[in-house]
Amino acid sequence: MTSEEIVLLRKIAESLQELVDWTKLTTRYDARQRLQSILDTDVKLRVYELTDGKRSVREIAGLAPANKDVISAWWREWDALGIVEQVRGRRGRRRKIVSLEALGIEVPPLPKQEEE
8 A cells, every 4th residue: 555545544534533523513412302302211211221232121121120021112112213223143132322321311320129
């Protein structure tokens, strides 16, 4: 690769990064508003934030707390709305598109487990 090609690739990379930065800046408010309207309860906020592609519906149901059938229905709805995606190689698992923290949305703390 010539030095001219390297310089050109660097300029392209810088331009792409600038595009990514501007896109984040201009869409952050809209994304925040959209998620806040969809995730309109503390439980939905918790379930969304726990939707990391690693946890199953049952695991999240035990942490949120929410019924696993309700979570499955939310996942289908959220998938259709484009705020979660299916995880390749992990049938039935979903992953959130963006963390709520990244958008400045506070996630209510999980309820404390009662000690036996």
